[in-house]
Amino acid sequence: xxxxxxxxxxxxxxxxxxxxxxxxxxxxxxxxxxxxxxxxxxxxxxxxxxxxxxxxxxxxxxxxxxxxxxxxxxxxxxxxxxxxxxxxxxxxxxxxxxxxxxxxxxxxxxxxxxxxxxxxxxxxxxxxxxxxxxxxxxxx
Numbered sequence: 001x002x003x004x005x006x007x008x009x010x011x012x013x014x015x016x017x018x019x020x021x022x023x024x025x026x027x028x029x030x031x032x033x034x035x036x037x038x039x040x041x042x043x044x045x046x047x048x049x050x051x052x053x054x055x056x057x058x059x060x061x062x063x064x065x066x067x068x069x070x071x072x073x074x075x076x077x078x079x080x081x082x083x084x085x086x087x088x089x090x091x092x093x094x095x096x097x098x099x100x101x102x103x104x105x106x107x108x109x110x111x112x113x114x115x116x117x118x119x120x121x122x123x124x125x126x127x128x129x130x131x132x133x134x135x136x137x138x139x140x
Contacts, residue, residue, distance in 0.1 A: 007121065018122075019120060040136045045128075048128055051122055
């Protein structure tokens with residue numbers, strides 16, 4: 001069994017859903033050494049998240065943003081945690097709903113994503129800053 005781990009810092013992005021699949025793959029070229037294995041991508045933040053979804057049509061990413069903004073509204077007077085701005089608590093809630101990591105099978109030295117699947121960075125803050133990921137792969 002081989003295990004590799006890399007850190008990846010993503011540049012600041014605007015609020016929304018951003019494809020990062022190629023950045024993840026490029027950050028850990030050792031994936032080519034594994035015929036069968038697992039890749040876990042973990043984000044070290046509480047106001048951004050990761051998910052896997054449609055990688056071709058950008059309107060899917062726009063609709064994700066629209067949906068989450070409707071489902072988890074800003075400026076709710078019941079929020080106690082609001083000292084970092086109106087997008088702060090909603091960002092934490094959105095990140096909890098979507099999650100801090102994705103797990104993808106590795107097959108024949110490549111991520112075994114479906115034809116239309118990609119890894120999204122889900123930026124929930126208006127000014128979230130750089131985002132740090134830890135990518136871990138293991139297998140044979």
